[in-house]
Amino acid sequence: MMVKHSLRDDGRLLEVQRLSEMERDLTRQATAVRETIAGLITSLLPPHAPEPHVLEVVAASGYSRTFVDGVRGGRHPWHKTAARSAR
Numbered sequence: 001m002m003v004k005h006s007l008r009d010d011g012r013l014l015e016v017q018r019l020s021e022m023e024r025d026l027t028r029q030a031t032a033v034r035e036t037i038a039g040l041i042t043s044l045l046p047p048h049a050p051e052p053h054v055l056e057v058v059a060a061s062g063y064s065r066t067f068v069d070g071v072r073g074g075r076h077p078w079h080k081t082a083a084r085s086a087r
Contacts, residue, residue, distance in 0.1 A: 037061070038078040041071045 070076035
């Protein structure tokens with residue numbers, strides 16, 4: 001005969017809960033940082049920004065030119081997340 005036991009007594013369940021909460025918190029933090037980065041890139045590089053400024057932001061950020069242009073032009077998910085949060 002099988003005896004059923006509750007997982008509530010298993011410490012691993014508490015660890016899953018703790019780590020899941022930590023992961024959700026880190027995701028919220030990362031989203032906030034991404035929104036800030038997108039906002040800064042957009043404010044530093046308006047559509048008429050000279051090429052040297054664009055290259056400075058690329059170098060300072062460590063992101064690719066394609067990424068910076070995408071954020072700058074509103075074609076990147078980080079930019080959309082930032083706009084959605086502003087509503």
